[in-house]
């Protein structure tokens with residue numbers, strides 16, 4: 001027996017495609033995985049050593065629901081430094097990955113019938129959880145002709161008195177778009193005098209940026225008080241499986257998020273949190289090396305895709321995803337993704353896995369070796385030639 005509300009809950013197609021790809025591998029097929037959104041690098045050694053040491057030192061018990069104070073302080077210092085704002089450690093809530101911050105923000109702050117603005121195509125969990133709580137999901141199209149940045153004019157068109165939450169994501173999954181400071185300011189100006197509205201700024205890819213700089217909407221006057229910053233360790237430190245992320249929550253709301261933690265997880269794993277301190281305060285050279293490697297692979301995948309008849313691909317400014325336009329191949333994105341998996345052995349995601357405005361595109365992750373990327377490009381090119 002399943003509750004009715006579960007019918008409104010969506011999913012992340014990446015996990016479904018991964019399962020299908022694994023099933024094909026079991027049958028002996030070679031599959032290149034360009035579907036899942038995680039760095040292929042191993043977690044830096046200093047972080048793993050810190051975790052093992054913490055386990056041996058007894059970090060095997062419950063810890064405070066909002067996170068251990070030393071990690072909350074390290075996060076507050078890091079966010080203060082990287083965003084140029086002043087973050088109080090008491091406004092930090094540590095969670096098992098960045099994802100729970102999306103769930104908690106919507107659960108804690110949004111009532112049935114409220115409107116929530118979100119990017120489309122965008123991370124599918126936004127739309128899923130908005131629908132789950134019975135709110136109205138109001139998509140802002142993220143357009144290729146606007147370099148995959150949210151157009152402030154499109155945004156303003158969707159803003160109404162009923163808007164209670166605005167979700168922003170830059171660098172953006174699935175397009176790799178990065179919102180400029182100028183556009184962020186226009187968005188901030190549009191909501192500046194709204195006391196009844198919050199912004200969830202998903203900055204999980206803030207460090208994975210190749211051109212320009214990352215800007216947070218929280219830096220504009222009056223915005224920190226109404227912005228929840230989501231960030232974490234999954235992408236920057238190649239720690240997806242550790243489950244470690246956080247939210248920086250406006251004053252007075254933090255206790256509610258901790259309460260949701262108590263009701264769902266009790267706390268984030270203790271030894272993982274100790275490793276998180278090492279990640280933030282230890283050497284950062286591995287992060288820099290990984291980003292340089294992503295940049296190299298970006299060149300390979302973008303030029304490879306652009307050499308295929310019917311496919312055009314913009315260079316993403318951040319993340320490790322490309323979102324090529326496939327309309328001229330004659331396939332819709334779901335058919336192309338299904339057939340690429342079965343007939344070319346390349347696992348990719350259809351653009352519509354990220355919302356209806358994703359039609360005409362597929363998402364490929366370049367968190368894979370140059371060798372595998374080249375293999376996949378050849379396999380896709382051959383498939384297109386054949387069909």
Ligand code: PLP
Nearest residue numbers: 037097098099123173232234245
């Ligand atoms: N936000 C975006 C835009 C993402 O792409 C992801 C992961 O793919 C997350 C949040 C969640 O990350 P985590 O693994 O830390 O929960």
